[in-house]
Amino acid sequence: MPNLTYKMNPMPAQIPQEKLDRLSRLETATIGHFYHFGFAHPAIQPVLPGKVIAATVTTLVIPGLDSTLLHHCLSQVGPGYFMAVDRLGDTKYACWGGGVTRMAAMMGLSGACVDGPHTDTAEVEEQDFAIWSRGPSPVTTRLYDSGGGFNVPVCIGGAAVLPGYAVLADPSGVLFIAPEDLDDVLEQGELKTERGRINEAKITEGAHLGEMSGATAMVSAKTAG
Known part of the structure; x- marks a missing residue:
């Protein structure tokens, strides 16, 4: 029988660190001069100033009121990964707050992006954790066990994202790059x-x-x- 509640896939292979190091020395705004895919909507902005993250993407999709799968999947991630959370269009309920931030930092997650709001900004600052969101909200999710997907295709701010993509997140926004495009993006970005x-x-x-x-x-x- 198909599982209609939780879609669970393994962690994607990490992009070589040498390529991520090169990517981290570029700017999303520079790449935006010549590359037209993978940019999240500019409403998704950094919670903390000055953060720059280049990493491999792991994806998550969870429905508006429910963060059950997020709590579970934080135990599966680690250094070198950036979690992209698709909220299925919800812009009211904050799935990412102080407890989630603390767990993500403990696991060594490089950063995260939520296509929706976050909460507990002071605790994000305390943990010095790199996260991008649509802004703060005092209304939070609960554990309703209603489902979701881990390492499945997602949409983040209008950008189609697959697990294993590269991400560059900086003060200007968030960019997801397909692995097959990465070498050309790096070359053109460095030249520009x-x-x-x-x-x-x-x-x-x-x-x-x-x-x-x-x-x-x-x-x-x-x-x-």
């Missing part, structure tokens, strides 16, 4: 980052952005006369 450093130095030295980008020439061509 270096070009950005060169252009920033030129502007510091007095160059005008419009002249460098070609925008001034475009405007001049249509306004000259």
Whole structure:
């Protein structure tokens, strides 16, 4: 008989650390110049400032009022993983609070993203845990044993995410990258980052952005006369 309550899959293989180290040196906003997949809605923002996480994604989906599976699955995760929690559209009930944060930190989870609210911000700060959410809520979930899925396909802020994806989460937002895209994203991101450093130095030295980008020439061509 199929299990219609809990869908449980094993932890995905971790992405090589060398690639994650390279990813951590990039910015989501830099990759956003050329890559158009996997960006979570900008309403999902960091709870703590200045956090940057590059890790392998483990996924979870739980219904609005129920966090039973989240409590259980925290025992399955560990260092190098980032938990992406799909709340099935709920934006009222906070599944992630102080106790969950403490357990996640004890397990060494690298970070988490909730497509919904969190609670107990002070305890998140106390644990110095990296989490992204849609903001705080005082209304929390309970243990109703109604079901959910672990390491299943999820949707996080409009982005389709599979377990085993790479994630880059930073002050600008959260980006999920399919493993088959990662090498190209790293290569283009590193190239664009270096070009950005060169252009920033030129502007510091007095160059005008419009002249460098070609925008001034475009405007001049249509306004000259």
